[in-house]
Amino acid sequence: MSDNILNFSLADFFFNDSPSVLNPPSDFEEWMGHPAVQRGFSFYEQELLEAPRVSTRIRSNLDGKERRIINLTSYNYLGLSTHPEVIQAAKDALDKYGLGSSGAPLLSGTLDIHVELAQKLAEFKKKEDCLLFSSGLGANVGTIQGLLRKGDYMVVDEKIHKSIIDGGTLSGAKMLFFDHNSMDSLQMMLEKTKGKRTLVAVEGVYSMDGDLPRLPEILDLCDEYGAGSYVDEAHSTLMFGANGRGVAEHFGVEDRVGISFGTLSKSFGGVGGFVCGSKPIIRYLKGYASPWNFSCAPSPAVSGGLLKALEIATRDSSLRDKLWKNVTYLKNGLNRLGLDMGESESQVIPIIIGADGAKLMRFAAAMQTRGLFLQPVDFPAVPAHARRFRISVSSQLTQAEMDETLNIIEDVIVKGKE
Ligand SMILES: Cc1ncc(COP(=O)(O)O)c(C=O)c1O
Missing domain, CATH: 3.90.1150.10 (Aspartate Aminotransferase, domain 1)
Incomplete structure (x- = not known):
């Protein structure tokens, strides 16, 4: 060697x-x-x-x-991790709630600021509800592992983030990869999974290349084949769209996306992740997404800072x-x-x-x-x-x-x- x-x-x-x-x-x-x-x-x-x-x-x-x-x-x-108002809000939350949440959200870890942050993120993303996680990776793994089962299919862009692949692996679903942004390749995969429960997952901005998914066409194919859609907006939330809601807003297709994922560690300047979707999906995930129900709730100081970060990023452009x-x-x-x-x-x-x-x-x-x-x-x-x-x-x-x-x-x- x-x-x-x-x-x-x-x-x-x-x-x-x-x-x-x-x-x-x-x-x-x-x-x-x-x-x-x-x-x-x-x-x-x-x-x-x-x-x-x-x-x-x-x-x-x-x-x-x-x-x-x-x-x-x-x-x-967006420089929010060191924005003076964000730091002050985090300090205030630290003073009020202490360092940790001291419990998983289901049992004793849910604080009022977690509920407020989840509600504001759901409103921001124009979805019915939102689930907060302590990490973005955990949100992807937990949501996908929480929704899919053995016998289900996941069809993902070949450049998809590892956390989505890990969620798929853990779920037992069969995973198929389509060529990056190729609609022919996606359609070929959807032909294979026709009639099966299938989730299609793409990123809002691909994290190693910086390009965008062909979202309207991807959603057309999801509709045609009856597949669910999942968009990881880790690198697009707060940056894309007239109001910063991400690439789904940018392409004018927000209401067609099944689940919208975001991380709180990038443009938001903190740490954590979230998924937004319908009330029934979020209720169901609370029962089955392990990184939510078997892991401590996010730190109060970070959650306080994030509420302020969201306010700052959305009060003007x-x-x-x-x-x-x-x-x-x-x-x-x-x-x-x-x-x-x-x-x-x-x-x-x-x-x-x-x-x-x-x-x-x-x-x-x-x-x-x-x-x-x-x-x-x-x-x-x-x-x-x-x-x-x-x-x-x-x-x-x-x-x-x-x-x-x-x-x-x-x-x-x-x-x-x-
Ligand atoms: C596309 C994408 N999804 C999810 C994640 C995980 O997010 P976090 O770092 O907040 O855990 C990342 C992190 O790099 C990412 O690039």
């Missing part, structure tokens, strides 16, 4: 033939311990020393030095407008540099580098040394031929920070000044 260590990835160590389940595969340790692999992983679990603002400090894993960097990696798209101005500015700049941004239509902008993983890591190191924090995204998270950086644009970026970002990207990626 030592000769071709860089040809391996996490995809190669999933199956484990060691005699004990408590031991990883023997060559996993050898691989992980290799300096080149260690260097690659040093870009991950990077410690931030301040809040995840655009301008923040890290202790760089590259050399142990503290650096102020432009952070284009956090999901704090100023944060959203700033975000889209910044997206346009950065995309124009990246276009001028001739970079491959794939099919991005959103604030998630990939810069696709290609198959050369070593080059990706060298670029990441050079940019970080210059003060730009852009995470490399490697195989198997993305296809091996399309390794990339992924920019998460924030409404908080200043003109000077965007110009500096473009300068560093030009020097390192375009001119190869490593």
Whole structure:
């Protein structure tokens, strides 16, 4: 293995033939311990020393030095995680309710602010009801595992988030993948599941590519084949649609979506997840979604902050407008540099580098040394031929920070000044 260590990835160590389940595969340790692999992983679990603002400090894993960097990696798209009103509301909730909810929602963990947050999210999403979870991943896993059973079918876009796949696996439903955004492929899968209970799941903004689903056509096919629809609006809620309700609003199809999922950890700036749907579905999920009924309710401080975040993001469109101005500015700049941004239509902008993983890591190191924090995204998270950086644009970026970002990207990626 030592000769071709860089040809391996996490995809190669999933199956484990060691005699004990408590031991990883023997060559996993050898691989992980290799300096080149260690260097690659040093870009991950990077410690931030301040809040995840655009301008923040890290202790760089590259050399142990503290650096102020432009952070284009956090999901704090609208800056709400550090908004002064949000912080004050979280402090007030902390004072009033303490740190934790101290119980699962079904038994003793439901606080009045959880009920208020769920009601406001349901109103916002124009659905009858809403279920709050302590994590977005838990909301996806729990909802899908709570709704589907062995013998059911799930038809998902091949680029769907892992949490939806995990929910499907746990449910025992059979899972079929359609080619990304291909209506022919979706229809082919729906032909196979014709007459069976089927859920079609797509994302609002695909998290590695930044493109949108062809939602009206997807919903037409769901109607034609009698399938239920599930839209994961993790990266689109508060950003898309005239009122920020997401891509379903953007496409004018909100009333046709069966279940609308959102996370509270991205544009909302907190942590947690939620699903909105009809009252009967939410009532049913309360009985069967394990991450809801077997896990502690969300932290009161976070819930208090989230209520304020929702109010701020919906009282006018100023944060959203700033975000889209910044997206346009950065995309124009990246276009001028001739970079491959794939099919991005959103604030998630990939810069696709290609198959050369070593080059990706060298670029990441050079940019970080210059003060730009852009995470490399490697195989198997993305296809091996399309390794990339992924920019998460924030409404908080200043003109000077965007110009500096473009300068560093030009020097390192375009001119190869490593
Ligand atoms: C599309 C999508 N769905 C769900 C999740 C899970 O959300 P959370 O991080 O809030 O648990 C993520 C997180 O990255 C995501 O990108």
